[in-house]
Amino acid sequence: MSATIELPLASATTLPVRDLGAAPLGFRGRIRGIRAPANGVLPVAELERRLLELGFVEGARVEILHQGLFGRDPIAVRVDGATIALRRREAGAILVDALD
Amino acid sequence: MNDLSPCQRELRVALVGNPNSGKTALFNALTGSRQRVANYPGVTVERKEGAVVTPSGRRVRLLDLPGTYSLRARSPDEAVTRDVVLGHQAGEAMPDLLVCVLDATNPRLALRLVLELKRTGRPLLLALNMFDIARHRGLEIDLDRLSAELGVPVVPSVAVRRGGTKALLARLDALAAAAPPAEAAAPTHSWSPPDAAELRAMQREADRILAATVREPQRPDTLTSRLDTVLLHPVAGLLILLAVLFLMFQAVFSWAQPPMELIEGAFDALGDAMDALLPATGALGLLRSFLHDGLISGVGSVLVFLPQILILFLFILLLEDFGYMARAAFLMDRIMGGAGLHGRAFIPLLSSFACAIPGIMATRVIDSRRDRLATILVAPLMTCSARIPVYTLIIGAFIPDRKVWGWVGLQGLVMFGLYAAGIASALGMSFVFKRLLWRRTPTEPFMLELPDYKLPRARNILLGLWQRAKAFLRRAGTIILAMMMVVWFLSSVPRPPEGATQPAIDYSFAAMIGRAVEPVLAPVGFNWEISMALIPGMAAREVAVASLGTVYAVGNAGEEDRTELGQALAGKWSLATALAFLVWYIFAPQCVATLGVIRRETGSRAWVLLTFGYMLALAYLGAFVTFQTASALGAG
Numbered sequence: 001m002s003a004t005i006e007l008p009l010a011s012a013t014t015l016p017v018r019d020l021g022a023a024p025l026g027f028r029g030r031i032r033g034i035r036a037p038a039n040g041v042l043p044v045a046e047l048e049r050r051l052l053e054l055g056f057v058e059g060a061r062v063e064i065l066h067q068g069l070f071g072r073d074p075i076a077v078r079v080d081g082a083t084i085a086l087r088r089r090e091a092g093a094i095l096v097d098a099l100d
Numbered sequence: 101m102n103d104l105s106p107c108q109r110e111l112r113v114a115l116v117g118n119p120n121s122g123k124t125a126l127f128n129a130l131t132g133s134r135q136r137v138a139n140y141p142g143v144t145v146e147r148k149e150g151a152v153v154t155p156s157g158r159r160v161r162l163l164d165l166p167g168t169y170s171l172r173a174r175s176p177d178e179a180v181t182r183d184v185v186l187g188h189q190a191g192e193a194m195p196d197l198l199v200c201v202l203d204a205t206n207p208r209l210a211l212r213l214v215l216e217l218k219r220t221g222r223p224l225l226l227a228l229n230m231f232d233i234a235r236h237r238g239l240e241i242d243l244d245r246l247s248a249e250l251g252v253p254v255v256p257s258v259a260v261r262r263g264g265t266k267a268l269l270a271r272l273d274a275l276a277a278a279a280p281p282a283e284a285a286a287p288t289h290s291w292s293p294p295d296a297a298e299l300r301a302m303q304r305e306a307d308r309i310l311a312a313t314v315r316e317p318q319r320p321d322t323l324t325s326r327l328d329t330v331l332l333h334p335v336a337g338l339l340i341l342l343a344v345l346f347l348m349f350q351a352v353f354s355w356a357q358p359p360m361e362l363i364e365g366a367f368d369a370l371g372d373a374m375d376a377l378l379p380a381t382g383a384l385g386l387l388r389s390f391l392h393d394g395l396i397s398g399v400g401s402v403l404v405f406l407p408q409i410l411i412l413f414l415f416i417l418l419l420e421d422f423g424y425m426a427r428a429a430f431l432m433d434r435i436m437g438g439a440g441l442h443g444r445a446f447i448p449l450l451s452s453f454a455c456a457i458p459g460i461m462a463t464r465v466i467d468s469r470r471d472r473l474a475t476i477l478v479a480p481l482m483t484c485s486a487r488i489p490v491y492t493l494i495i496g497a498f499i500p501d502r503k504v505w506g507w508v509g510l511q512g513l514v515m516f517g518l519y520a521a522g523i524a525s526a527l528g529m530s531f532v533f534k535r536l537l538w539r540r541t542p543t544e545p546f547m548l549e550l551p552d553y554k555l556p557r558a559r560n561i562l563l564g565l566w567q568r569a570k571a572f573l574r575r576a577g578t579i580i581l582a583m584m585m586v587v588w589f590l591s592s593v594p595r596p597p598e599g600a601t602q603p604a605i606d607y608s609f610a611a612m613i614g615r616a617v618e619p620v621l622a623p624v625g626f627n628w629e630i631s632m633a634l635i636p637g638m639a640a641r642e643v644a645v646a647s648l649g650t651v652y653a654v655g656n657a658g659e660e661d662r663t664e665l666g667q668a669l670a671g672k673w674s675l676a677t678a679l680a681f682l683v684w685y686i687f688a689p690q691c692v693a694t695l696g697v698i699r700r701e702t703g704s705r706a707w708v709l710l711t712f713g714y715m716l717a718l719a720y721l722g723a724f725v726t727f728q729t730a731s732a733l734g735a736g
Contacts, residue, residue: 034296041544041545042545045295045296047545048296049170049172049294049295049296049299050174050545050547051547052296052299052300052303053169053170053172053209053212053299054169054209054547054549055208055209055212055303057300057303057304057307058300059304059307060307065325065328065332066328066332066333066430067334068334068430068431068433068434069334069335069338069434070434070435071434073433073434074430074433074434074443074546076328076332076430076550080208080307081206081208082206082208082209082549083324083549083550083551084547084548084549084550085426085429085430085433085546085547085548085549085550086545086546086547086548087433087545087546089545090545090546090547
C-alpha cells in the first residue's frame with residue numbers, strides 16, 4: 001500500500017508519483033488521481049466518493065501539516081484551503097505528484 | 101393554499117450546510133430563544149426548529165438541518181438532511197426554500213454542496229456566513245458574479261453581530277412574495293445519489309466558479325496554523341490535551357460542589373417539610389413515604405447532578421465552538437482506535453466520569469451508528485461520580501489508612517485502582533463488542549475537517565447550555581422519575597406491621613427479593629442485606645449507601661453518620677465481602693436513569709437489555725473471582 005507507484009508522467013517533472021499515505025510530514029504535492037484499494041475497509045467506490053466530498057480531486061494542492069505520535073498517524077492534510085484529518089490507510093488511495 | 105394571501109402563509113425554510121459553516125450560530129442569531137428542540141420520530145437525530153419574523157411581518161418557520169458535505173447521506177443525521185430536502189421525511193412538510201449556509205472563509209467544499217442541492221430543483225438561497233472575517237482577511241468575493249455563475253441568489257451574513265442577518269431577512273421577504281408553495285415547485289425528476297464521476301465534475305465546476313469569483317486573501321489566517329503547531333504537536337499536543345482534561349475534571353468536581361450541596365439541602369428541607377405535614381403511620385404515612393422517599397428524594401438524587409452536567413457541557417461547548425474538539429479527536433484517534441473506538445468517542449467517555457447520562461447524550465457527535473453504539477455500551481463502565489460515595493464508604497471502613505512504598509496512601513491507591521479498572525474494562529469491552537457484534541462490518545474510516553479556530557460566542561454557549569439543561573430536566577421529570585417510583589414501591593411496600601421492631605425496609609418487597617436472591621449472590625459473598633440494598637441502589641448508585649444505613653439501623657446515613665456506618669459494616673462484613681462489593685460496583689448496571697437514556701438514545705430495548713446483561717454478568721464474575729480469591733487467601 002505504501003509502495004511508490006511508477007506511472008507515466010504527463011508533465012515534464014521527473015519526480016515519482018506516490019501515494020499520500022506514505023508521504024512524510026511537510027510533503028507538498030498535487031493530486032494525480034484517486035485509486036482506492038480493492039481490499040480496503042470500504043468498497044472502492046465509497047472511499048473514492050468520500051475523498052472527493054472532502055475535496056480530494058485531481059489537481060488539488062495538498063500539504064501534510066501534522067501527524068500523530070503513534071505510527072505518525074493520523075495525518076492532517078491541507079487541501080486547497082481546508083484542513084482534513086484522515087488516517088494514512090485511507091490517504092494511501094490518493095496518488096500525488098510531489099511539488100518542490 | 102390559494103385562498104390565503106401571501107403574507108398570511110407561513111414560509112417554511114430549512115438551513116443546510118457543511119459542518120462548521122456557522123449554520124447553528126446563524127440559526128441562533130435568527131431565532132434567538134424561540135427554538136424548539138425535539139427528535140425526529142424513530143431516530144435520535146435532533147430536530148431544531150425556530151420562528152423568525154421578517155421585516156415585512158411575515159412569519160418564517162426555520163429548520164436547522166444536520167450539517168453534511170453531501171446529500172449522499174451516510175449517517176442518520178445526514179439521512180434526515182437529505183430526506184427533508186427531498187421532501188421524503190415522514191411528518192415533515194417540504195420546505196418552501198432551502199438556505200445553504202456557507203463559510204465565506206472556506207467556501208470550496210460548500211460550493212460543491214450548493215451544486216448538488218441545485219440538482220434537486222428546490223428553491224435555493226446561498227448565505228455567505230462569516231462574511232466579516234472573510235473581508236477582514238482581505239478575501240474578495242464578487243457576489244453578483246457568484247450569483248450569476250451559480251444561478252442562485254446570494255446574500256452575505258454575519259451570525260455573531262447585531263444586524264448581521266438583515267440582508268438575509270430582506271431577501272427571505274422578497275423570495276417569499278414570489279415563491280410558489282413547495283408542492284407546486286416539487287421537482288418532477290427523481291433524485292439519485294451522485295456517483296464518483298458526478299462528484300468530481302461538481303467539484304471541478306465549484307473550483308472553476310471559485311477561481312472566477314473569489315480573490316485569494318491578502319491577509320490569510322495565520323492564527324490557526326500557529327496554534328496548531330503547538331496544539332497538534334505529537335507530544336506537546338497530547339500533554340496540552342491532558343492538561344485541558346485535568347482542568348475540566350477539577351472544575352466538574354470542585355466548582356459543582358457548592359450548588360450540589362445547595363440542591364441537596366433544598367430537597368432535604370422539602371422532605372422535612374413534608375414530614376411535618378403528614379403523620380408517619382397509617383395510609384397517610386404511606387403517602388408521606390411516597391412523597392418524601394419516592395418523589396422528593398428520587399428527583400433530588402438525580403437533580404443533584406445538574407451542576408456537574410452543566411459545567412461539563414460548558415467545557416464541551418466552549419471547546420467545540422473554539423474548534424478544539426476535532427483536534428482532540430485527531431490526537432486521540434490512534435489511542436482510541438486500539439480499543440476499536442472512534443476518535444470522537446473520547447469526549448463522551450470522558451463525560452461519563454461525571455455521569456453516564458451526559459456521556460451517552462454526547463455520543464451524538466459520532467456519525468457512524470456502529471461506533472456510536474459501541475461507545476454507548478461501554479460508557480456506563482467509566483467510574484461516574486455516583487459511585488464515589490459507595491467507594492469512599494467501603495474503602496474508609498475496610499482499607500487500612502497506611503502508606504505503601506513509603507509515600508503512597510493505600511486508600512488512595514485502591515480508589516485509583518477502581519478508576520483504572522473502570523477504564524480498562526470499558527476499553528476491553530469495546531474491543532470485545534467490536535469482535536463479537538460487528539465482526540463483518542468494517543471499521544469506519546476516520547475523516548474529519550479541522551475547522552479554523554474561532555472565538556466562542558457567549559450567546560451560542562448559553563443557548564446550548566440551556567438546551568442541555570432542559571433535555572436533562574425533561575428526562576429527570578419523566579422516565580427517570582417513573583423508574584424512581586418503581587424502586588420506591590419495591591422498598592416501601594408492604595408497610596411494616598404495627599409494633600414492628602425492624603426497619604421498615606425489612607418488610608418490603610425489596611427485602612423479599614433480597615432474601616430470594618441471596619442464594620444466587622452467596623457465592624460472591626453478599627448477604628441478604630446487601631442483596632436488598634442493591635434494589636434501592638438502582639435508583640442511583642449512592643442510594644445503596646443510604647439503604648445499607650437503614651438496614652443496619654444506623655439511622656439516616658448522612659455525612660456525619662457515614663463513619664458510624666463504616667464501623668458497623670466493618671463489624672459485620674468480611675474483607676472478602678467488602679472487596680467483592682467494590683468490584684461489583686465497578687461493573688454493576690446499578691442505575692435506572694442510565695438505562696433509560698440508553699433506551700432513548702438507541703431507540704431500542706435490545707441495547708438496554710444487552711447493556712444490563714453484560715454489565716451484570718461482569719459484576720457477578722468480577723465479584724465472584726474477588727470473593728473466592730480473597731477468601732482463599734484468608735480474608736473471608
